Amino acid sequence: MPFKNIPAGDDVKEVIKAAFDVEFDLSGDWGYDMPHAMIIHRTAIPLQQLQHTLASMRAFIEMxxxxxxxxxxxxxxxxxxARECISENNRIYDKITYEISGMPEKLYEKFIDEYKSEYESPxxxxxxHFRRRKESSVLLEKPFWFDITDVNKTE
Structure with a gap:
């Protein structure tokens, strides 16, 4: 698939705020590997929930x-x-592997229209219908690196 990694350089926190109108206490990069991990400083929601949300946002930006x-x-x-906790150079990382699925938007719209118009028909x-939807989807497996060193620190 022609999905490209989001280029490094832009402020991750600002990109997420501009794209999704939500603000998280983040820095770093897009988490494609350890040196470019997304750094989570603090979170008011459960960590795994935030990580899933951020992975969903990254996938939506890419796809x-x-x-x-x-x-x-x-x-x-x-x-x-999969999830692996890795300690290196006095930092703590979560390396999470995600399975990401999606289908061409125009095709998805056709499936939705079919479902809405035919659902009540005997x-x-x-x-x-759902088998064809699944067959029309792409399936990717991608890692996401989070630096979680600061998450549980108290000041």
């Missing part, structure tokens, strides 16, 4: 927001498949 309009993906879902094969 939708940065793609040409006719190549955008929708129905983007992110599921954790001839509608719901199992076949």
């Amino acid at each position: 939708n927001m940065t793609m040409p309009e006719d190549e955008r993906y929708g129905a983007i879902n992110v599921n954790e498949t 001839d509608f094969d719901l199992a076949a």
